[in-house]
Amino acid sequence: MRDKIVLSIEDIQEQGSKKLPKSARDFFNSGATSQVTVHENNTAFKKYRLRPRVLVNVSKVDPSTTVFGSKISFPVCVSPTGNQAMAHMDGELATSRACAKYNIHMGVSSFANHSIEEVREASNKVGTIKHAMQLYTMKDRVLQERVIKRAEAAGCVAILLTGDSPALGVRYNEWRNDFRTPPGLGFPMMEKSSQQILAQTHDAGFLSMNSDYHSWADDIPWIRSKTKMEIWIKGVLTAEDVLLAREYGCDGVVVSNHGGRQLDDSPATIDALPECVKAAEGKIRIHIDGGIRSGADIFKALAMGAECCWIGRPVLWGLAYNGEKGVEKVLEVLYGEFRRVMMFTGCTSVADISRAKIGIAMANGPLGRL
Ligand SMILES: Cc1cc2nc3c(=O)[nH]c(=O)nc-3n(C[C@H](O)[C@H](O)[C@H](O)COP(=O)(O)O)c2cc1C
Numbered sequence: 493m494r495d496k497i498v499l500s501i502e503d504i505q506e507q508g509s510k511k512l513p514k515s516a517r518d519f520f521n522s523g524a525t526s527q528v529t530v531h532e533n534n535t536a537f538k539k540y541r542l543r544p545r546v547l548v549n550v551s552k553v554d555p556s557t558t559v560f561g562s563k564i565s566f567p568v569c570v571s572p573t574g575n576q577a578m579a580h581m582d583g584e585l586a587t588s589r590a591c592a593k594y595n596i597h598m599g600v601s602s603f604a605n606h607s608i609e610e611v612r613e614a615s616n617k618v619g620t621i622k623h624a625m626q627l628y629t630m631k632d633r634v635l636q637e638r639v640i641k642r643a644e645a646a647g648c649v650a651i652l653l654t655g656d657s658p659a660l661g662v663r664y665n666e667w668r669n670d671f672r673t674p675p676g677l678g679f680p681m682m683e684k685s686s687q688q689i690l691a692q693t694h695d696a697g698f699l700s701m702n703s704d705y706h707s708w709a710d711d712i713p714w715i716r717s718k719t720k721m722e723i724w725i726k727g728v729l730t731a732e733d734v735l736l737a738r739e740y741g742c743d744g745v746v747v748s749n750h751g752g753r754q755l756d757d758s759p760a761t762i763d764a765l766p767e768c769v770k771a772a773e774g775k776i777r778i779h780i781d782g783g784i785r786s787g788a789d790i791f792k793a794l795a796m797g798a799e800c801c802w803i804g805r806p807v808l809w810g811l812a813y814n815g816e817k818g819v820e821k822v823l824e825v826l827y828g829e830f831r832r833v834m835m836f837t838g839c840t841s842v843a844d845i846s847r848a849k850i851g852i853a854m855a856n857g858p859l860g861r862l
């Protein structure tokens with residue numbers, strides 16, 4: 493039988509997932525508890541409808557935008573995901589090279605299987621993209637400081653502090669499969685060797701390193717005192733927390749529910765976005781991740797006020813499907829789709845994307861204006 497032609501993120505998901513062993517596939521693809529939030533992330537975008545505009549001269553459509561002070565080819569960054577080498581042995585190095593080829597920025601998990609120095613070096617051979625170092629609040633502040641300093645020295649522009657993880661989500665798949673990071677893979681930024689990691693389940697290992705006694709007052713000024721990099725909070729879903737991020741002088745927030753892997757029954761990120769954008773009052777940057785699987789999804793998030801979208805699992809599927817080339821394919825698909833949505837909606841630049849370009853689908857009724 494001929495191989496199916498791979499055209500969409502769904503195709504890459506299918507092809508990538510089937511190459512993975514069950515426990516890796518479940519680890520990547522699942523969410524917490526009853527999977528309500530993973531499902532919501534993926535479906536909530538479908539409530540919104542695009543409002544096309546006709547006969548607009550879109551011969552010079554420009555999908556580029558500026559993030560972290562530098563121009564990227566379209567409003568997408570790669571979300572930090574740990575254990576990328578479980579999808580393909582080149583892991584974060586392949587992702588970094590593919591991002592550089594497509595000129596988009598990359599978040600790097602503190603649980604990456606390659607060090608930040610190697611990840612930066614990989615992309616520097618291809619282009620000049622920016623990296624943001626993801627960080628959890630940690631029990632060992634001395635180690636946490638080392639991670640921050642290494643990231644800064646390696647040329648990262650931001651710390652992405654993940655605030656949604658005082659514990660790991662309830663993940664039945666990991667418990668049923670006794671999920672552990674496979675042999676041979678370490679967490680160099682956490683200074684953990686493969687042998688050390690193998691001794692513990694993902695849940696126990698995570699708990700042993702990350703702190704639950706964190707707070708805005710204890711952690712943000714402390715990080716600020718250690719680095720000049722931007723500080724972003726990842727995992728915000730409420731106006732209240734956007735206001736706190738502003739109060740603590742953070743540079744931005746990523747509206748995120750950790751891909752539905754932490755608190756199940758939390759809202760889809762696209763549904764949480766409006767209250768976050770409103771609370772930001774243009775004073776703090778608002779990005780989003782969770783369930784972005786098409787150019788239309790990117791467009792809808794921008795129309796609802798996000799500056800940029802981040803993608804998590806699509807990159808893991810791309811890696812599993814075909815390593816660096818697979819991640820390139822993911823970016824090619826999203827770029828091509830996003831560009832066409834801009835054309836059909838009469839947008840020649842990202843600045844043209846506004847609420848006027850979308851509506852909400854109502855049962856058997858007209859297109860509701862937002
Ligand atoms: C396998 C996997 C590992 C992840 N690891 C991390 C991590 O180490 N740090 C973090 O802040 N978020 C992590 N995330 C969450 C992502 O950064 C991101 O928020 C989420 O994947 C976005 O949703 P999407 O996968 O639907 O695009 C992980 C997600 C997945 C699927």
Ligand SMILES: O=C(O)C(=O)c1ccccc1
Pocket residue numbers: 573574575603698750753
């Ligand atoms: O599983 C996750 O969601 C996650 O954040 C993580 C943390 C450490 C290693 C791998 C993934």
